[in-house]
Amino acid sequence: MDHKILLSESDIPKKWYNIAADLPTPMLPPLTADGTPISPESLAPVFPMNLIEQEVSTERWIDIPEEVLDILYRWRPAPLRRATYLEKYLDTPAKIYYKDESVSPPGSHKPNTSVPQAWYNKQFGIERMTTETGAGQWGSALSFACSLVGIECRVFMVRISFDQKPFRKIMMQIWGGNCVASPSTETAAGRQVLDANPDTPGSLGIAISEAIEAAVSDQSGKTRYGLGSVLNHVMLHQSIIGLEAKKQLEMVGEGLPDVVIGCAGGGSNFAGLAFPFTQDKINGADIEIIPVEPTACPTLTKGPFSYDYGDIACMTPLMPMHSLGHSFIPEPIHAGGLRYHGMSPLVCQCVVEGLHTPQALDQMECYESALLWARTEGSICAPETSHAIAAAIREAKKAKEEGKEKTIIFTYSGHGLMDMTGYDAYLSGKLSEYHLPDEEIARAEECLKNHPQAEQRKTGKW
Template sequence: MAVKIFLNEDEIPKQWYNIAADLPGTPNPPLGPDGNPVSPEMLAPVFPMNLIEQEVSQERWIDIPEGILDLLYRWRPSPLRRAVYLEKYLQTPAKIFFKDESVSPAGSHKPNTAVAQAWYNKEFGIKKLTTETGAGQWGSALSYACSLLGLECKVFMVRISFDQKPFRKAMMETWGGKCIASPSPETAAGREILSKSPDTPGSLGIAISEAVEAAVTDEKGETRYALGSVLNHVMLHQTIIGLEAKKQLEKAGIKKVDTVIGCAGGGSNFAGLAFPFTLDKINGADIEIIPVEPASCPTLTRGPYAYDHGDVAKMTPMLAMHSLGHDFIPAPIHAGGLRYHGMAPLVSHAVAQGLMAPMSLKQLECYEAAMIFAKTEGMIVAPETSHAIAATIRKALEAKEEGKEKVIIFNLSGHGLMDLNGYTKYMAGELTNAELSQQELDATLERSIKGNPVPKL
């Protein structure tokens, strides 16, 4: 069997898959401050209407415009690889495949939606985009996309990652983006948080507040906000990953997939691979679908399914999602892209419907898995991706114990060449397993979601 499975450029998917059309039950709508559903018009100061239409769409298949395909051709279709050397190391009968999203110019899956969002904003007449970023992968991707389309880009980067990953800022600036540590003195939300907690490591919830504020306060109306995960249209754009993977597995002669795995922070890379396979599961296929998150930020495994805000300053609508509370500040682990208090509403709804089986893992197990992967397959992966690899190793060893030849596929969401500080600290024995106590979790939930509406299943 081939180790690398490619698609020709003319085989790139021409449509995105919208799982909202097929999920059992009715996904809960975003709610405004009055508790009523948010109308598309209420989102207009934040997003262009062409993306809002995708956000609320119930169409199963949405055409990818030629202008976006032309941008995607720069690195897509991405390879599907078989991890034969990891299989040999583990002595497992399982066949392990991974979708290699590290081949994009920004080094991760994030440009799949960055170029789409930048293109739709440009079509709508927008000139500037603001956003947040955790580990810096999304900020890098949007800076790259804006450079292709001639848009200005301002990125609020979570302080701890801003300090841990200085070369991410350099990447953004190379593509013309402006990168600012969050919380910052540039916004009212940032100033308020700094006055209370000047030494805060920051969070994605804080950075989102700053980016949204920066967009909606543009008096000229030339700025909109772009989000790298969580929202429906972002999940939609990322499904190109799973759609390609299904074609590649077919080329490799694989007729049945047993396990689909992706790391999960806000949900975008996980959903990108998993949603096309979830459609098969909805239609009766026996597939285990596993979103993997940090034990220190266990949104799906310990957070309730509730209505909550996506940001600290409560500038976003309330979303029906698994949440640890919008003012939760996760421990400063190196997987900065997974340090988010909430989860994509579509992923949350699928988990609530029993279609997915979330797993949480500790930091040291994930780095150990990343080291094994580097020494077998040769690739140094992002700390976020290490969670998917650790879960894959667990499932491959289970297959070994059971003596079953299972097929496992995971998403390699990004390389770790900008994250070597974390590897250095791991090898020096300086990393620890951050824990979230039940007392801390109870306190943040009491502050954040008590009294909020309860989502319907």
């Protein structure tokens, strides 16, 4: 039995997979505030044109530049591991595999897109990037990437995570990133939020507004914004996860998995593993594909499918997605990377089509699963990753109840060695179950009712 399935460096994927080429019903277009489809040119103040071309592309395969591969070789191909010790503990007939993205220098899957984003910005003549970060993993990853390609990085970090995770800020500083708590006094968007609520814990929607404002207000034209999830080009870059995983499963004689799982905040980690397998499902494979989110921020499971802004100041285009409303301020749960009000439009279209079946799990079950994982497999996972582990444990128990052999695969999206405050809160009994109240869903529906309607277009095949 193989515990670690390793590819050689020559086996690293040379192209990214773009699911936009294969969607049975294409996703709706992003819109301007007046309801007209956006043009690529309208995005130019925010993103470099070479990334905008990827954002709007419907080509199935897009070449990975050699210079980008040269940076990715620092940790890729990433291992595929089998959770044999957890399988034994659960006494399950299921095989549980996990793609270990914690091996990157910043410790998560995020550099899979931060590296190409920084590289493409550099090629376009950009000298500095701004961004937001929730739990700090994206801010760390972009700081890392910018340091390698030689451009500046400024990170607006959601205030509650800025306070809970001080070592993330230090990581960014080590790689030359400049990290500030959001909302801040540095932008008009931040000052407006602080005037209304000085004690706000912040949100990704607020931090995005600040980061975009900081980018577009630079009169030199040498600053652009980078986003760690949600957008199409981010999903594209993350597809390297699933493409490697397919090769690794083949190496140990596995066919396609029965169940594919990933935690879902904005969608990038989940989509990175899931989209290459979604292509197989579109082509007839029988695979259950599960994005897992917190019950505290149930975007896919309870959020209406609507057009909404990606940020609180309405600086982004209107995007077709499941949303809890762009003004949503989440509870300060410790899975900071899973607190975004919206979701990748590509993931949402897959959910609308029936290709993906989302689940929402409570933080207590997830931390319980994280401890079981640490006491069987040994590693300490990120709070975000614990959602995928909890869902995998559920599926493994179901396989035992049904007496069926199943192959389960999920993304181990990051380590938890800088998330000890969350573990401490759980172990000391300070955490409790939290499900977003129905009145919050009603508030989201009220927030969205004046936006353009998003038609749920689907074939009905799944």
